[in-house]
Amino acid sequence: MTMDALKNRGFLSAIALSFALAPAIALAQTAPPSDASDDDDGQRGEAPNSSPRRGAVPSGQGGGILRPKKKDVEPEKAPLVKPKIVHFENADYPQAAIDAAVSGVVVLSLAIDPTGAVTEAKIHQGLGYGLDEAARDAALKFQWSPATVGGKPVPVKILFPYRFTLAEPEAAEPEPPPTVGNLIGTILVAGAEQPLAGAEVILVKSGGTTQTTLTGADGKFVFSAVLAGAYQLQVQAAGFEPVDLTETVVAGEETDVTYRVAATTEELEVTVVADRPPREVTRRTIDRRQMSRIPGTSGDALRSLQSLPGVARPPGLIGFLVVRGSAPQDTRAFISGAEFPLVYHFGGLSSVIPTELLDRIDFYPGNFSAKYGRLMGGIIDVELREPDTQCHGDFGDPLDTYGCFHGMAQFDLIDMRVMLQGPIAGDWTFAAAARRSWIDVWLTPALEAADAGVTSAPVYHDYQIIAETKPTPRSRLSLRFIASDDELELLIKNPPDQEPGFGGNLRFATSFTRAQILYRNALSKSVDLDTMVSVGSDIIDFSIASVQFQVEAMPVHARSEFGFKIADGIRLNTGLDFQIAPYDVYVRAPPPPRPGEPAPGPFTLRPVSESHESGLGFRPSWYAEAEVRPVPKWLLVPGLRADYARDSGQGEFSPRLMSRYDLFGGSGDRGTWTTQGGNAEASDAGTRRTTLKGGAGVFRQPPEYQETDPVFGTPGVDSNRSIHYSVGVEQEITEHLELGVEGYYKDMQNLVSRGVSATGDYEYNNEGSGYVIGLETLFKYKPDKRFFGWLAYTLSRSIRQNGPDDDEYLMQFDQTHVFTILGNYRLGHGWEVGARWRYVSGPLTSPVQSSLPALYAADAAAYTPLRGDPFSRRLPNFHAVDVRIDKAWQYKSWRLSAYMDVQNAYNNPATEQLLYNYNFTKERYQTGLPLIPSFGLRGEF
Structure with missing residues (x-):
């Protein structure tokens, strides 16, 4: 091709x-x-x-x-x-x-x-x-x-x-429809349009169960996470018409309501935030947080009382309270109005009621209400807490639901305690606690190894059970059982030279139980009922050498008080206070020497007397008090108490009068309103409160049972009598700072003392007298989220005289100066630190005569001291620093905490008493405990 x-x-x-x-x-x-x-x-x-x-x-x-x-x-x-x-x-x-x-x-x-x-x-x-x-x-x-x-x-x-292509976002998974909502609201005073704080708001649920809250300083209240539905909402406040309406909670929404409450009287003063004024001149309250965090107390609630004004420092390892120069037996402790015989376990290291069960401690150092009697010193009224069933979410967040269990276990060098609380059936709740000391576990082997002759070191137990319900929203029924047991046994191999008979086994055991029923009911706006019945047993068993003392009693204590609002500004409180106690007492001991004569030889070698007596102690009382407001700022409380003591055969009347006057109105947190014709006008808003207070009253105390015993005492001895006078001022400085100053004088007459009768016989009589004068200062920072603390100072002098011709002398527990400063601070991240410093005048002692300190008792082959003037020598002053450190770890469903509480941190030995050689020619100081560290762990859920 x-x-x-x-x-x-x-x-x-x-x-x-x-x-x-x-x-x-x-x-x-x-x-x-x-x-x-x-x-x-x-x-x-x-x-x-x-x-x-x-x-x-x-x-x-x-x-x-x-x-x-x-x-x-x-x-x-x-x-x-x-x-x-x-x-x-x-x-x-x-x-x-x-x-x-x-x-x-x-x-x-x-x-x-x-x-x-x-x-x-x-x-x-x-x-x-x-x-x-x-x-x-x-x-x-x-x-x-x-x-x-x-x-x-x-x-x-x-x-x-x-x-x-830009695709449309995927639709999120649809959230389940909400089933709960929130109900919030504000309570205002009609006419004044001012918030009403402290009003009780009750949410009545299906089945009659209720949930209660109080309005805050802004008058607001909140019920969170409430199931959707209709509820009955009640608002109650003293001096105002009650509100009872139906509100509907919508799922997923917040229902906000505002109520305006009208006054029920023509003229009424309303305190916004402050608690109801006390019926006593002075009431000092320690709340739950302060109880467990005061340094030097190992978290023990009742030991915290020793940091308040008017309370003297007790001798080392002796658990009693000396209040305003009175003898220890002149001050008693009560649980919701029921007297209990012991405040502390052996050594005063721990009180008989664990801190976890206490809601608050009210301390009345003097001039207390006619509700209390048979005492001349002070009153400690302990209120037990309601069992806690509030539920908590993750990491301890409180929820608005109830019906959950809570438990606690704590272990330290002193004791171990456990507690469980929660719901039972229906509306009943319970709390149960137990405690046992560990001192015998680690101390007994050490003392036995040292051949200290210890048979059983001190050991104590206590138990508490509480069951409660609220039959109605305005009532409370509580059933309690409380038990305590202490025991100590020693084998004394080498008795002291002054008491050659003080050898052999020493046993000291005490125990008590109490079953208590408490019922409180606000029967209406004008009538309240408070009833308590307590039944129990008390046992004391002491023996050393030839001395024995055994007591068994079954005390019954019943109280019932009605409160009536008679008219505007007048309220009457009247009640009955009964004590009945079958008892059996056996005493084998030498009688005390005659006044002015030396003791016939050592105590344990003197001739002994025996007494075994059974009987029935019966001491009924009636009292009445009126709370009168002549003007809105002035509260006047006249009272009268009538007592009878079967053992002494005496019936007595004790009139009392207390007055509080708000010289200036409240602060922004504590204002007042005067209501007229249902309208309200604000008064003294924004002014810090200044309150003048004072009181006077007669207080009688029956003689001790042994003082009227036919063998060891004198039947027919009258009651001791004391007249209390006090005047003071309370000044709010800021929202948290408050200063209180109070002077007091107690004129004591008809005191039971020992003396020689006209016939030459030794007997008890009522020729004793004395007085106490003092000044108390409390500068307090009220607890906030991080800090609380106070400075307390007491200046006092307590004088006694056994007879009209006898010389005056200082009371044994007189302490001229008692100064305490303490504080506790939350650092964050679970850390909390606190410290306390105390300075106290030294204890008093009765020294031997310098010229002839003792006589030789040939029949006892021991020297008997010849004492000089009673309590005429003061030993060196006491001062010490106590430190406490806490650390808490919050886990998802439980909480762990550890603490270190160091008493006497700089190891200053406290001089407690004088010790002498065999013929009382040489002396030396006996000192108290050195630095005492206590470490503890606590777990709770």
């Missing part, structure tokens, strides 16, 4: 091939490859054709094969098989494109080699915003089945559209 013919043949073949491939090329350029679009829709990690996510990139929608044009192309016989996408790579949707809401198609030019790999990706048509680069990077990771011609893989280039 000629060259022209060959050229024409090639040209014709090319034209024929172009016409043959034209439909395929057109199809490739106008429609997406079916394999690619069917196999992958652009969703990363998802099945093809699934709905795209926001920012997901769908697959390309077309590709065209590009072949270079050649003029001389041999006609191909076999058709081209298009490449098919095997792996599609999702591109990341750039944030810039998402923010700008850009979507569309990026057209890529892809070069695919015979293996199906993408060797080149170029932007043919772009969108910007980072989409072009994202599409190119993803396309380079595509994998194709190779294009083939005649079954042989061939390289090809195609145009591939990469589509970016």
